[in-house]
Amino acid sequence: MSTPSPATQHPATPAVTLAVSALDLGALLCSRVCHDVISPVGAIVNGLEVLEDEDAADMRDVALDLIAKSARQASARLQFTRLAFGAAGSAGARLDLGDAEQVVRPVIEDGRTRVEWSLPRELLPKNRVKLLLNLVLLAGTTIPRGGVIRISAVGEGDATGFVLASTGEKARIPEGLQALVDGVAPEGGLDAHSVQPFYAGMLARDCAIAIRFAQDGDTVTISTPG
Template sequence: MTDISLEPLDLAALLCSRVCHDVISPVGAIVNALEVLEEDDPSMRDFALELIKKSARSASARLQFARLAFGAAGSAGAMIDLGDAGTVANGFLNDDKLSLDWEAPRALLPKNQVKLVLNLLILATQAVPRGGRLVARTTLEGEQGSFHITATGSHARIPAHVEELLASRSETGTIDAHAVQPLYAGMVARAANMKISFSIDGDTVTITADKAD
Protein backbone atom coordinates (compact mmCIF):
# COMPACT_ATOMS: atom_id res chain seq x y z
CA MET A 1 0.00 0.00 0.00
CA THR A 2 1.11 3.54 -0.84
CA ASP A 3 0.22 6.81 0.86
CA ILE A 4 -2.25 8.89 -1.15
CA SER A 5 -1.08 12.42 -1.85
CA LEU A 6 -3.57 14.88 -3.32
CA GLU A 7 -3.21 18.54 -4.15
CA PRO A 8 -6.01 20.66 -2.61
CA LEU A 9 -7.39 21.47 -6.07
CA ASP A 10 -7.49 17.77 -6.99
CA LEU A 11 -9.32 16.91 -3.76
CA ALA A 12 -11.85 19.69 -4.41
CA ALA A 13 -12.38 18.51 -7.99
CA LEU A 14 -12.96 14.90 -6.93
CA LEU A 15 -15.42 15.91 -4.22
CA CYS A 16 -17.30 18.10 -6.70
CA SER A 17 -17.47 15.15 -9.10
CA ARG A 18 -18.85 12.98 -6.31
CA VAL A 19 -21.59 15.49 -5.46
CA CYS A 20 -22.51 15.97 -9.13
CA HIS A 21 -22.77 12.19 -9.54
CA ASP A 22 -25.28 12.05 -6.68
CA VAL A 23 -27.41 14.89 -8.03
CA ILE A 24 -27.37 14.26 -11.78
CA SER A 25 -29.88 11.40 -11.68
CA PRO A 26 -32.86 13.29 -10.14
CA VAL A 27 -32.05 16.42 -12.15
CA GLY A 28 -31.99 14.36 -15.34
CA ALA A 29 -35.36 12.86 -14.41
CA ILE A 30 -36.81 16.37 -14.03
CA VAL A 31 -35.54 17.33 -17.48
CA ASN A 32 -37.08 14.18 -19.00
CA ALA A 33 -40.42 14.85 -17.28
CA LEU A 34 -40.48 18.44 -18.57
CA GLU A 35 -39.95 17.13 -22.10
CA VAL A 36 -42.95 14.84 -21.62
CA LEU A 37 -45.06 17.82 -20.52
CA GLU A 38 -44.04 19.72 -23.66
CA GLU A 39 -45.54 16.95 -25.77
CA ASP A 40 -48.94 17.94 -24.37
CA ASP A 41 -50.14 14.37 -23.91
CA PRO A 42 -52.94 14.46 -21.29
CA SER A 43 -52.48 10.78 -20.46
CA MET A 44 -48.85 11.41 -19.40
CA ARG A 45 -49.35 14.72 -17.58
CA ASP A 46 -50.00 13.30 -14.10
CA PHE A 47 -47.07 10.88 -14.43
CA ALA A 48 -44.72 13.66 -15.48
CA LEU A 49 -45.81 15.99 -12.68
CA GLU A 50 -45.40 13.28 -10.06
CA LEU A 51 -41.93 12.46 -11.42
CA ILE A 52 -40.96 16.14 -11.22
CA LYS A 53 -42.14 16.39 -7.61
CA LYS A 54 -40.37 13.19 -6.56
CA SER A 55 -37.14 14.06 -8.35
CA ALA A 56 -37.09 17.63 -7.05
CA ARG A 57 -37.46 16.36 -3.48
CA SER A 58 -34.65 13.86 -4.08
CA ALA A 59 -32.30 16.48 -5.55
CA SER A 60 -33.01 18.87 -2.67
CA ALA A 61 -32.39 16.14 -0.06
CA ARG A 62 -29.11 15.12 -1.70
CA LEU A 63 -27.87 18.70 -1.87
CA GLN A 64 -28.80 19.42 1.76
CA PHE A 65 -26.97 16.27 2.84
CA ALA A 66 -23.90 17.13 0.75
CA ARG A 67 -23.83 20.65 2.21
CA LEU A 68 -23.39 19.23 5.73
CA ALA A 69 -21.31 16.15 4.86
CA PHE A 70 -18.85 17.85 2.49
CA GLY A 71 -19.42 21.61 2.76
CA ALA A 72 -18.00 24.25 5.06
CA ALA A 73 -21.15 24.31 7.24
CA GLY A 74 -20.10 27.49 9.00
CA SER A 75 -16.78 29.01 9.94
CA ALA A 76 -13.84 27.26 11.57
CA GLY A 77 -14.78 25.93 14.98
CA ALA A 78 -18.50 26.01 14.18
CA MET A 79 -20.97 23.74 15.96
CA ILE A 80 -23.74 21.78 14.21
CA ASP A 81 -26.99 20.54 15.72
CA LEU A 82 -27.29 16.74 15.65
CA GLY A 83 -31.02 17.21 15.14
CA ASP A 84 -30.40 19.08 11.89
CA ALA A 85 -27.97 16.37 10.81
CA GLY A 86 -30.60 13.72 11.51
CA THR A 87 -33.19 15.59 9.45
CA VAL A 88 -30.98 15.79 6.36
CA ALA A 89 -29.80 12.19 6.83
CA ASN A 90 -33.38 10.91 6.97
CA GLY A 91 -34.33 12.95 3.92
CA PHE A 92 -31.40 11.58 1.94
CA LEU A 93 -31.31 7.94 2.99
CA ASN A 94 -34.88 6.82 3.60
CA ASP A 95 -36.20 5.39 0.34
CA ASP A 96 -37.57 2.19 -1.18
CA LYS A 97 -34.33 0.29 -0.47
CA LEU A 98 -33.09 1.81 2.80
CA SER A 99 -34.50 2.80 6.16
CA LEU A 100 -32.64 4.86 8.73
CA ASP A 101 -33.17 4.99 12.49
CA TRP A 102 -31.39 8.11 13.79
CA GLU A 103 -30.89 7.79 17.53
CA ALA A 104 -29.13 10.90 18.78
CA PRO A 105 -29.90 13.60 21.33
CA ARG A 106 -30.64 17.11 20.15
CA ALA A 107 -27.29 18.69 20.90
CA LEU A 108 -24.53 20.79 19.36
CA LEU A 109 -21.28 19.09 18.38
CA PRO A 110 -18.13 20.40 16.67
CA LYS A 111 -18.77 20.38 12.92
CA ASN A 112 -16.10 17.81 12.04
CA GLN A 113 -17.71 15.25 14.33
CA VAL A 114 -21.09 15.77 12.67
CA LYS A 115 -19.55 15.68 9.20
CA LEU A 116 -17.88 12.43 10.18
CA VAL A 117 -21.07 10.63 11.22
CA LEU A 118 -22.76 11.69 7.97
CA ASN A 119 -19.83 10.37 5.94
CA LEU A 120 -19.92 7.13 7.91
CA LEU A 121 -23.58 6.77 6.97
CA ILE A 122 -22.57 6.88 3.30
CA LEU A 123 -20.11 4.06 3.97
CA ALA A 124 -22.89 2.16 5.77
CA THR A 125 -25.07 2.32 2.63
CA GLN A 126 -22.21 0.76 0.67
CA ALA A 127 -22.11 -2.08 3.19
CA VAL A 128 -25.64 -3.16 2.18
CA PRO A 129 -25.69 -2.82 -1.63
CA ARG A 130 -29.09 -4.51 -1.88
CA GLY A 131 -30.64 -2.22 0.72
CA GLY A 132 -31.57 -2.77 4.32
CA ARG A 133 -31.79 -1.00 7.65
CA LEU A 134 -29.35 1.51 9.08
CA VAL A 135 -29.26 2.43 12.77
CA ALA A 136 -27.13 5.38 13.86
CA ARG A 137 -26.59 5.89 17.58
CA THR A 138 -24.68 8.78 19.14
CA THR A 139 -23.57 9.02 22.75
CA LEU A 140 -22.16 12.22 24.19
CA GLU A 141 -19.61 13.16 26.80
CA GLY A 142 -19.56 16.93 26.84
CA GLU A 143 -18.70 18.06 23.32
CA GLN A 144 -17.28 14.66 22.38
CA GLY A 145 -19.52 12.27 20.50
CA SER A 146 -19.14 8.54 19.92
CA PHE A 147 -20.88 7.02 16.91
CA HIS A 148 -22.17 3.47 16.46
CA ILE A 149 -23.73 2.63 13.09
CA THR A 150 -25.12 -0.74 12.03
CA ALA A 151 -26.09 -1.69 8.48
CA THR A 152 -28.21 -4.82 8.19
CA GLY A 153 -29.23 -6.35 4.90
CA SER A 154 -28.80 -9.19 2.45
CA HIS A 155 -25.22 -9.73 1.25
CA ALA A 156 -23.80 -7.22 3.73
CA ARG A 157 -20.05 -6.71 3.48
CA ILE A 158 -17.38 -4.28 4.55
CA PRO A 159 -16.87 -2.04 1.51
CA ALA A 160 -13.81 -2.99 -0.54
CA HIS A 161 -10.60 -1.14 0.34
CA VAL A 162 -12.47 1.16 2.73
CA GLU A 163 -10.08 0.77 5.65
CA GLU A 164 -7.06 1.53 3.46
CA LEU A 165 -8.75 4.58 1.97
CA LEU A 166 -9.75 5.87 5.41
CA ALA A 167 -6.05 5.70 6.28
CA SER A 168 -5.19 7.63 3.06
CA ARG A 169 -3.58 4.61 1.44
CA SER A 170 -4.19 2.70 -1.79
CA GLU A 171 -2.39 0.18 -3.97
CA THR A 172 -1.27 2.82 -6.46
CA GLY A 173 -1.27 5.95 -4.31
CA THR A 174 -3.97 7.44 -6.54
CA ILE A 175 -7.79 7.51 -6.40
CA ASP A 176 -10.81 8.43 -8.51
CA ALA A 177 -14.08 10.19 -7.70
CA HIS A 178 -15.61 6.92 -6.47
CA ALA A 179 -12.91 6.49 -3.82
CA VAL A 180 -12.67 10.11 -2.68
CA GLN A 181 -15.52 9.86 -0.17
CA PRO A 182 -13.89 7.30 2.19
CA LEU A 183 -10.60 9.15 1.78
CA TYR A 184 -12.34 12.37 2.83
CA ALA A 185 -14.07 10.60 5.73
CA GLY A 186 -10.66 9.55 7.04
CA MET A 187 -9.39 13.12 6.76
CA VAL A 188 -12.41 14.38 8.70
CA ALA A 189 -11.89 11.69 11.37
CA ARG A 190 -8.29 12.78 11.91
CA ALA A 191 -9.33 16.43 12.06
CA ALA A 192 -11.88 15.46 14.74
CA ASN A 193 -9.27 13.31 16.56
CA MET A 194 -11.41 10.19 16.16
CA LYS A 195 -10.69 6.60 15.12
CA ILE A 196 -12.93 4.38 12.97
CA SER A 197 -13.36 0.61 13.08
CA PHE A 198 -15.40 -1.93 11.11
CA SER A 199 -16.72 -5.37 12.00
CA ILE A 200 -19.16 -7.81 10.42
CA ASP A 201 -21.41 -10.47 11.92
CA GLY A 202 -23.65 -12.30 9.48
CA ASP A 203 -25.75 -9.75 7.61
CA THR A 204 -24.79 -6.84 9.89
CA VAL A 205 -21.83 -4.51 9.42
CA THR A 206 -20.94 -2.29 12.37
CA ILE A 207 -19.03 0.97 12.08
CA THR A 208 -17.83 2.73 15.23
CA ALA A 209 -16.06 6.03 15.71
CA ASP A 210 -14.58 7.04 19.05
CA LYS A 211 -12.09 9.55 20.35
CA ALA A 212 -8.55 8.57 19.35
CA ASP A 213 -6.16 7.55 22.12
Protein backbone atom coordinates (compact mmCIF):
# COMPACT_ATOMS: atom_id res chain seq x y z
CA MET A 1 0.00 0.00 0.00
CA SER A 2 1.34 3.41 -0.86
CA THR A 3 2.16 6.04 1.73
CA PRO A 4 -0.72 8.45 2.34
CA SER A 5 -0.17 11.77 0.62
CA PRO A 6 0.50 14.97 2.57
CA ALA A 7 -3.10 15.97 1.83
CA THR A 8 -4.23 13.57 4.54
CA GLN A 9 -2.53 15.65 7.23
CA HIS A 10 -4.99 17.92 8.98
CA PRO A 11 -4.16 21.35 10.33
CA ALA A 12 -4.72 22.32 13.92
CA THR A 13 -7.98 23.97 14.94
CA PRO A 14 -8.57 26.80 12.43
CA ALA A 15 -7.63 30.27 13.58
CA VAL A 16 -10.29 31.99 11.46
CA THR A 17 -13.78 30.58 11.24
CA LEU A 18 -16.68 31.77 9.18
CA ALA A 19 -19.59 33.59 10.74
CA VAL A 20 -22.29 33.56 8.07
CA SER A 21 -25.68 35.14 8.61
CA ALA A 22 -28.80 33.09 7.96
CA LEU A 23 -29.70 35.48 5.12
CA ASP A 24 -26.31 35.11 3.42
CA LEU A 25 -26.30 31.34 3.83
CA GLY A 26 -29.79 31.07 2.36
CA ALA A 27 -28.84 33.28 -0.58
CA LEU A 28 -25.68 31.31 -1.30
CA LEU A 29 -27.49 27.96 -1.19
CA CYS A 30 -30.15 29.34 -3.55
CA SER A 31 -27.37 30.41 -5.91
CA ARG A 32 -25.92 26.92 -5.75
CA VAL A 33 -29.29 25.35 -6.63
CA CYS A 34 -29.75 27.77 -9.53
CA HIS A 35 -26.25 26.93 -10.77
CA ASP A 36 -27.12 23.23 -10.75
CA VAL A 37 -30.33 23.55 -12.77
CA ILE A 38 -29.65 26.47 -15.11
CA SER A 39 -27.79 24.33 -17.66
CA PRO A 40 -30.54 21.73 -18.29
CA VAL A 41 -33.25 24.40 -18.17
CA GLY A 42 -31.32 26.46 -20.72
CA ALA A 43 -31.06 23.38 -22.95
CA ILE A 44 -34.85 22.93 -22.78
CA VAL A 45 -35.32 26.53 -23.89
CA ASN A 46 -32.89 26.00 -26.78
CA GLY A 47 -34.78 22.87 -27.84
CA LEU A 48 -38.09 24.72 -27.81
CA GLU A 49 -36.61 27.50 -29.94
CA VAL A 50 -35.54 24.91 -32.51
CA LEU A 51 -39.07 23.49 -32.59
CA GLU A 52 -40.47 26.98 -33.18
CA ASP A 53 -38.12 27.59 -36.11
CA GLU A 54 -39.99 26.58 -39.24
CA ASP A 55 -36.70 26.37 -41.16
CA ALA A 56 -35.34 23.70 -38.81
CA ALA A 57 -37.88 20.94 -39.39
CA ASP A 58 -35.10 18.40 -39.94
CA MET A 59 -33.88 19.08 -36.41
CA ARG A 60 -37.23 18.30 -34.77
CA ASP A 61 -36.25 14.84 -33.50
CA VAL A 62 -32.92 16.12 -32.19
CA ALA A 63 -34.68 18.97 -30.39
CA LEU A 64 -37.28 16.67 -28.83
CA ASP A 65 -34.54 14.34 -27.61
CA LEU A 66 -32.63 17.31 -26.13
CA ILE A 67 -35.76 18.55 -24.36
CA ALA A 68 -36.56 15.13 -22.92
CA LYS A 69 -33.02 14.48 -21.64
CA SER A 70 -32.67 17.98 -20.21
CA ALA A 71 -36.06 17.81 -18.47
CA ARG A 72 -35.08 14.54 -16.80
CA GLN A 73 -31.75 16.03 -15.76
CA ALA A 74 -33.37 19.16 -14.33
CA SER A 75 -35.91 17.07 -12.42
CA ALA A 76 -33.19 14.80 -10.99
CA ARG A 77 -31.09 17.75 -9.83
CA LEU A 78 -34.08 19.46 -8.22
CA GLN A 79 -35.08 16.30 -6.36
CA PHE A 80 -31.50 15.91 -5.14
CA THR A 81 -31.08 19.51 -4.00
CA ARG A 82 -34.48 19.45 -2.29
CA LEU A 83 -33.17 16.74 0.04
CA ALA A 84 -29.55 17.91 0.21
CA PHE A 85 -30.21 21.61 0.87
CA GLY A 86 -33.95 21.99 1.50
CA ALA A 87 -36.13 21.60 4.58
CA ALA A 88 -37.08 18.02 3.57
CA GLY A 89 -39.81 17.73 6.17
CA SER A 90 -40.39 19.29 9.57
CA ALA A 91 -37.83 19.79 12.32
CA GLY A 92 -36.89 16.45 13.80
CA ALA A 93 -38.06 14.55 10.72
CA ARG A 94 -36.41 11.32 9.62
CA LEU A 95 -35.47 10.45 6.06
CA ASP A 96 -35.17 7.10 4.31
CA LEU A 97 -31.72 6.08 3.07
CA GLY A 98 -33.50 4.33 0.20
CA ASP A 99 -34.89 7.70 -0.92
CA ALA A 100 -31.39 9.12 -0.68
CA GLU A 101 -30.09 6.45 -3.04
CA GLN A 102 -32.88 7.18 -5.51
CA VAL A 103 -31.93 10.86 -5.77
CA VAL A 104 -28.16 10.19 -5.82
CA ARG A 105 -27.96 7.81 -8.77
CA PRO A 106 -29.55 10.01 -11.50
CA VAL A 107 -27.36 12.96 -10.51
CA ILE A 108 -24.01 11.21 -10.02
CA GLU A 109 -24.05 8.24 -12.38
CA ASP A 110 -23.19 8.86 -16.01
CA GLY A 111 -20.86 7.41 -18.61
CA ARG A 112 -17.82 8.13 -16.42
CA THR A 113 -18.95 7.68 -12.82
CA ARG A 114 -20.89 4.96 -11.05
CA VAL A 115 -22.06 4.47 -7.48
CA GLU A 116 -21.77 1.33 -5.37
CA TRP A 117 -24.34 1.82 -2.59
CA SER A 118 -23.98 -0.49 0.41
CA LEU A 119 -26.25 1.27 2.91
CA PRO A 120 -29.25 -0.41 4.53
CA ARG A 121 -32.71 0.95 3.85
CA GLU A 122 -33.63 2.61 7.13
CA LEU A 123 -34.83 5.90 8.56
CA LEU A 124 -32.20 8.24 9.98
CA PRO A 125 -32.38 11.76 11.43
CA LYS A 126 -32.92 14.28 8.65
CA ASN A 127 -29.63 16.16 8.98
CA ARG A 128 -27.63 12.92 8.97
CA VAL A 129 -29.14 11.97 5.61
CA LYS A 130 -28.64 15.51 4.28
CA LEU A 131 -25.01 15.21 5.37
CA LEU A 132 -24.69 11.96 3.39
CA LEU A 133 -25.98 13.64 0.23
CA ASN A 134 -23.53 16.49 0.66
CA LEU A 135 -20.71 14.00 1.20
CA VAL A 136 -21.64 12.40 -2.13
CA LEU A 137 -21.16 15.78 -3.82
CA LEU A 138 -17.78 16.16 -2.12
CA ALA A 139 -16.81 12.66 -3.25
CA GLY A 140 -17.60 13.63 -6.83
CA THR A 141 -15.12 16.50 -6.69
CA THR A 142 -12.29 14.11 -5.78
CA ILE A 143 -12.48 12.15 -9.06
CA PRO A 144 -12.56 14.82 -11.79
CA ARG A 145 -12.16 12.21 -14.55
CA GLY A 146 -14.82 9.91 -13.16
CA GLY A 147 -14.57 6.56 -11.45
CA VAL A 148 -16.38 4.63 -8.74
CA ILE A 149 -17.83 6.00 -5.50
CA ARG A 150 -18.33 3.26 -2.92
CA ILE A 151 -20.67 4.26 -0.09
CA SER A 152 -20.91 2.26 3.13
CA ALA A 153 -21.99 2.74 6.72
CA VAL A 154 -20.16 2.63 10.04
CA GLY A 155 -22.07 2.15 13.27
CA GLU A 156 -25.81 1.70 13.36
CA GLY A 157 -29.07 3.38 14.23
CA ASP A 158 -29.09 7.11 14.83
CA ALA A 159 -25.30 7.01 15.32
CA THR A 160 -24.70 5.72 11.78
CA GLY A 161 -21.71 7.32 10.09
CA PHE A 162 -20.55 7.04 6.50
CA VAL A 163 -17.46 6.11 4.51
CA LEU A 164 -17.22 7.15 0.85
CA ALA A 165 -14.26 5.75 -1.07
CA SER A 166 -13.81 7.33 -4.51
CA THR A 167 -11.45 5.64 -6.94
CA GLY A 168 -10.51 7.10 -10.30
CA GLU A 169 -7.73 8.42 -12.51
CA LYS A 170 -6.14 11.60 -11.14
CA ALA A 171 -8.08 11.32 -7.89
CA ARG A 172 -7.19 14.13 -5.51
CA ILE A 173 -8.40 16.05 -2.48
CA PRO A 174 -9.21 19.55 -3.76
CA GLU A 175 -7.10 22.24 -2.17
CA GLY A 176 -8.78 23.88 0.78
CA LEU A 177 -11.61 21.34 0.99
CA GLN A 178 -10.79 20.15 4.52
CA ALA A 179 -10.54 23.75 5.70
CA LEU A 180 -13.93 24.62 4.22
CA VAL A 181 -15.74 21.74 5.91
CA ASP A 182 -13.97 22.74 9.15
CA GLY A 183 -15.43 26.24 8.82
CA VAL A 184 -12.27 28.11 7.82
CA ALA A 185 -12.85 31.28 5.83
CA PRO A 186 -11.53 31.08 2.24
CA GLU A 187 -9.83 34.03 0.59
CA GLY A 188 -12.51 36.29 -0.79
CA GLY A 189 -15.24 34.72 1.35
CA LEU A 190 -17.90 32.19 0.46
CA ASP A 191 -19.47 31.94 -2.98
CA ALA A 192 -21.99 29.64 -4.67
CA HIS A 193 -19.25 27.04 -5.23
CA SER A 194 -17.58 26.99 -1.81
CA VAL A 195 -20.84 27.19 0.16
CA GLN A 196 -21.59 23.49 -0.41
CA PRO A 197 -18.57 22.05 1.46
CA PHE A 198 -19.04 24.70 4.13
CA TYR A 199 -22.69 23.62 4.51
CA ALA A 200 -21.59 19.97 4.70
CA GLY A 201 -19.40 20.94 7.63
CA MET A 202 -22.32 22.69 9.32
CA LEU A 203 -24.41 19.53 8.98
CA ALA A 204 -21.59 17.41 10.40
CA ARG A 205 -21.22 19.67 13.41
CA ASP A 206 -24.99 19.56 13.96
CA CYS A 207 -24.69 15.75 14.01
CA ALA A 208 -21.72 16.00 16.41
CA ILE A 209 -19.37 14.28 13.98
CA ALA A 210 -16.38 15.33 11.86
CA ILE A 211 -15.55 14.99 8.18
CA ARG A 212 -12.11 13.66 7.36
CA PHE A 213 -10.30 13.11 4.05
CA ALA A 214 -7.49 10.67 3.28
CA GLN A 215 -5.82 9.61 0.05
CA ASP A 216 -4.07 6.38 -0.89
CA GLY A 217 -3.03 6.25 -4.53
CA ASP A 218 -6.04 6.73 -6.78
CA THR A 219 -8.54 6.40 -3.92
CA VAL A 220 -9.80 9.27 -1.80
CA THR A 221 -11.75 8.32 1.31
CA ILE A 222 -14.21 10.59 3.09
CA SER A 223 -15.21 9.38 6.53
CA THR A 224 -17.26 10.69 9.43
CA PRO A 225 -15.64 9.49 12.65
CA GLY A 226 -17.49 10.32 15.82
